[in-house]
Amino acid sequence: MNPPAAGPNFPEDLAAAKGRAFIELCVGKMVKIELIDGRDLYGILQCTDRGQNILLNDTLEVWRDEIEDRRGIGTTLVRKGRFKKMSLLYD
Secondary structure, three states: OOOOOOOOOHHHHHHHOOOHHHHHHHOOOEEEEEEOOOEEEEEEEEEEOOOOOEEEEEEEEEEOOEEEEEEEEEEEEEOOOOEEEEEEOOO
16 A cells, blocks of 8 residues: 655655645645544545635545544534544555
8 A cells, every 4th residue: 555646755744744734745645634523534535724724525424433524524624623633545
């Protein structure tokens, strides 16, 4: 399983990335957003804004307690304060 290519030193850049640099590396890639209410969102990171909101495309919503209970919810805006963590997913 190889990480998606995003420049000559993508894996090394990702390991060192923090804050804004990490977000910039994730744009256009599949990410997992852990929400504070027990849901996980999987989608392609489209953009963020100054208010720290996140926009995902092709989003899949999954409840952590009920993995089989999932649904596609399309384009999704995740507001600041509603998520705990964002992780980059590999192909």
